[in-house]
Amino acid sequence: MGSADARSCGVSTMSSKLKTVHLKLPASTEDLQTLEIGSVVYLSGRVFTAREGIYKRAIEEGVGMPASREDLGSANFHCSPAATIEPDGTLNVGSVTATASFRFAKWLDGWLKLSGCNIIIGKGGMTSEVYRDIFVPNNTIYLTTVGYGTGALLGRGIRNVVGIHWKEELGLAQAAWVLDVENFGPFLVESDLEGNSLFERENAKIAPGIDKLYEGTRPATLRRYGETDNKKEEVI
Numbered sequence: 001m002g003s004a005d006a007r008s009c010g011v012s013t014m015s016s017k018l019k020t021v022h023l024k025l026p027a028s029t030e031d032l033q034t035l036e037i038g039s040v041v042y043l044s045g046r047v048f049t050a051r052e053g054i055y056k057r058a059i060e061e062g063v064g065m066p067a068s069r070e071d072l073g074s075a076n077f078h079c080s081p082a083a084t085i086e087p088d089g090t091l092n093v094g095s096v097t098a099t100a101s102f103r104f105a106k107w108l109d110g111w112l113k114l115s116g117c118n119i120i121i122g123k124g125g126m127t128s129e130v131y132r133d134i135f136v137p138n139n140t141i142y143l144t145t146v147g148y149g150t151g152a153l154l155g156r157g158i159r160n161v162v163g164i165h166w167k168e169e170l171g172l173a174q175a176a177w178v179l180d181v182e183n184f185g186p187f188l189v190e191s192d193l194e195g196n197s198l199f200e201r202e203n204a205k206i207a208p209g210i211d212k213l214y215e216g217t218r219p220a221t222l223r224r225y226g227e228t229d230n231k232k233e234e235v236i
Helices: 003-008 028-031 054-058 100-114 128-138 151-155 198-213
Strands: 009-014 020-024 040-049 075-077 078-084 092-096 117-121 141-145 157-165 174-193
Touching: 009 054, 040 078, 054 100, 092 141, 092 151, 092 157, 092 174, 100 128, 128 141, 128 174, 174 198
Parallel strands: 020 040, 040 075, 075 117, 117 141
Antiparallel strands: 009 020, 040 174, 078 092, 141 174, 157 174
16 A cells, blocks of 8 residues: 555555554554554554453453443553542543553453454563454454553653543552543554564564574573573563
8 A cells, every 4th residue: 555545544654664654543444454563653543541450340240341432442552551630630641551461362352342442552462373363353453562661651642631431440550541642652563454473473583593592501590480491482
């Protein structure tokens, strides 16, 4: 698709070493088809936060969504924002730091069908199996944050805090915060509509040289719970 066609469906691109896309929300399936894994994406429109508490209440407990699709939007950010409610009721959200998304996999099929979301934003991504089996049939992509320490940077893209849902039921951290954003990012396209994974593609390039890279090194003295000495099994 050329740049003129991209602009007509709400997507614009800029030439650089990394392809950069400015995506207007809500995004159509046609918009998402233009995205390539590894591209940098900035979002403008409506995003809402939802993590374990929301997913469990909506799916497992059968409560349904906390608001309409029109109110929430179709881009779900896995995060707990640094947020406050002022005495006059004013809602403030500053930093928004992503949480690891693999914990949500068991709910995702029901969640995508219920919520109508076609963009999931988080940290670390999923497996290509999850993308193929759940994301692809629901015409959904995954965007990942670009590393630690970007929460304040992302916060600069928040233009308005529209509302909060299920604060009384779940508390500030787990509640659904609805945000209007502009040039919100940067994010990387981790999965596309065909189920390809950026992380798995790059890991496949790195893995053959891992043994040589670590040859002669001693096992780590200090490690996190569950960490392995097999570097090919590390999560990158």
